[in-house]
Amino acid sequence: MVTSNYLRLRYWFLLTGPEFLCCKNYLLQEFSRICRLRAYVTNYRLRKKHMTAELVNVMEFQELAKKVLPKMYYDYFSGGAEDEHTLRENVEAFRRITFQPRILVDVSNVNLSSTILGYNISAPIIIAPTGMLKLAHPEGEVATARAAALCNTIMVMSFSSTCTIEEVASSCNAIRFFQLYVYRRRDVSYQLVQRAERYGFKAIVLTADTPRLGRRERDIKNKMVPPPLKILEGLLSVELDPEKGGSKLENFAAKTMDPSLNWKDVEWLKSITNLPILIKGVLTAEDARKAVEVGVAGIIVSNHGARQLDYVPASISVLEEVVEAVNGEVPVLLDGGIRRGTDVFKALALGAQAVLIGRPMVYGLAAKGEYGVRRVTEMLRDELELTMALTGCSSLEDITMSHVRTERDRLRSLL
Numbered sequence: 001m002v003t004s005n006y007l008r009l010r011y012w013f014l015l016t017g018p019e020f021l022c023c024k025n026y027l028l029q030e031f032s033r034i035c036r037l038r039a040y041v042t043n044y045r046l047r048k049k050h051m052t053a054e055l056v057n058v059m060e061f062q063e064l065a066k067k068v069l070p071k072m073y074y075d076y077f078s079g080g081a082e083d084e085h086t087l088r089e090n091v092e093a094f095r096r097i098t099f100q101p102r103i104l105v106d107v108s109n110v111n112l113s114s115t116i117l118g119y120n121i122s123a124p125i126i127i128a129p130t131g132m133l134k135l136a137h138p139e140g141e142v143a144t145a146r147a148a149a150l151c152n153t154i155m156v157m158s159f160s161s162t163c164t165i166e167e168v169a170s171s172c173n174a175i176r177f178f179q180l181y182v183y184r185r186r187d188v189s190y191q192l193v194q195r196a197e198r199y200g201f202k203a204i205v206l207t208a209d210t211p212r213l214g215r216r217e218r219d220i221k222n223k224m225v226p227p228p229l230k231i232l233e234g235l236l237s238v239e240l241d242p243e244k245g246g247s248k249l250e251n252f253a254a255k256t257m258d259p260s261l262n263w264k265d266v267e268w269l270k271s272i273t274n275l276p277i278l279i280k281g282v283l284t285a286e287d288a289r290k291a292v293e294v295g296v297a298g299i300i301v302s303n304h305g306a307r308q309l310d311y312v313p314a315s316i317s318v319l320e321e322v323v324e325a326v327n328g329e330v331p332v333l334l335d336g337g338i339r340r341g342t343d344v345f346k347a348l349a350l351g352a353q354a355v356l357i358g359r360p361m362v363y364g365l366a367a368k369g370e371y372g373v374r375r376v377t378e379m380l381r382d383e384l385e386l387t388m389a390l391t392g393c394s395s396l397e398d399i400t401m402s403h404v405r406t407e408r409d410r411l412r413s414l415l
């Protein structure tokens with residue numbers, strides 16, 4: 001207990017130091033200084049020790065992230081809702097899809113380049129919005145954006161960011177989309193949409209699966225404390241209930257998120273921005289049709305990395321029916337559980353135009369900063385390229401449903 005509190009303080013001070021220096025007590029200040037120093041040294045040693053070891057896949061980044069992060073933060077990043085059934089399913093469902101490769105196809109040139117909403121990217125692999133990245137690395141969202149720029153891909157910046165829109169925008173020339181949470185204080189969401197547009201973000205990604213935060217029991221146990229969200233500086237300050245136990249993040253979300261958000265609000269969003277709007281969190285054909293009807297520019301099939309409602313299906317399991325319902329009217333993207341280039345291929349085969357990657361990017365960031373995010377992106381891209389070569393696809397257009405065998409196919413063949 002004492003050790004875990006000590007660790008919590010140690011890393012809290014390391015990452016958010018200046019905010020805490022309001023403590024009047026001299027002893028506490030000294031304690032904080034020593035804690036930060038010790039955390040810095042420990043972290044540095046751990047990073048250095050693993051710096052030389054070659055990591056060969058994104059799961060190894062997760063192992064390294066687990067070693068370098070304090071438990072509270074690793075649990076926040078890696079955890080899911082309640083029993084974490086969907087968390088496991090997101091990964092397992094990919095494993096149940098197998099390949100039907102074609103042979104004797106000329107694959108001496110494999111082309112992965114792709115276009116999303118008119119923006120050219122090097123591969124259909126983009127960075128999902130993930131909140132509070134300074135808990136993973138002191139350079140947080142800025143390092144992530146720089147990696148996106150180097151890999152020539154898109155970064156979706158989270159509304160729950162520990163850097164400001166301006167910091168991220170001025171850090172590099174990455175193609176950036178802005179993920180939006182609609183707050184009870186609509187003026188806060190309004191202001192941030194305006195700023196994103198002004199600072200060159202290319203699309204708004206409206207997350208629609210979070211009227212309330214899912215029950216994340218690891219965060220409850222750890223009494224997860226969110227860091228200051230710099231993105232909200234000057235716009236909103238939230239007083240967390242000191243008496244309330246459990247996850248302070250949950251407390252924060254309950255105070256900020258607008259649970260009344262509904263389909264009509266997409267009209268409101270369209271009225272305040274000229275940017276294309278993608279809707280994130282679609283899991284059914286019905287909602288996909290509604291999204292098309294209200295005029296969104298794209299759909300992201302997602303269960304929020306299994307962090308919201310447990311026992312929803314793995315996102316890959318519902319992709320086919322969403323794609324059928326959308327009938328090519330807008331692009332369909334997918335996230336959740338992608339850990340291999342083979343997973344990316346499977347999603348593309350079932351109709352996704354691109355995929356978003358959440359946790360692996362965070363693990364890359366935690367383990368090796370900007371370089372780690374770049375390596376994760378490159379690893380997935382290289383694996384996708386190899387998968388294409390070995391299935392007989394030299395371009396993304398060549399990838400079809402006939403290259404994979406799903407559970408649906410297996411059931412059909414039994415009839």
Ligand SMILES: Cc1cc2nc3c(=O)[nH]c(=O)nc-3n(C[C@H](O)[C@H](O)[C@H](O)COP(=O)(O)O)c2cc1C
Nearest residue numbers: 077128129130131158207304305335336337358359
């Ligand atoms: C630590 C963490 C923070 C997240 N924060 C956000 C967020 O701020 N906004 C959002 O729309 N989705 C958020 N997500 C969900 C991701 O955008 C994405 O849907 C999910 O991570 C994909 O699953 P994967 O982690 O298995 O790749 C978060 C996910 C994680 C793991």
Ligand SMILES: CCCCC(=O)C(=O)O
Nearest residue numbers: 131160213249253304307
């Ligand atoms: C209050 C929301 C935090 C970011 C988020 O969406 C997540 O942790 O899944």
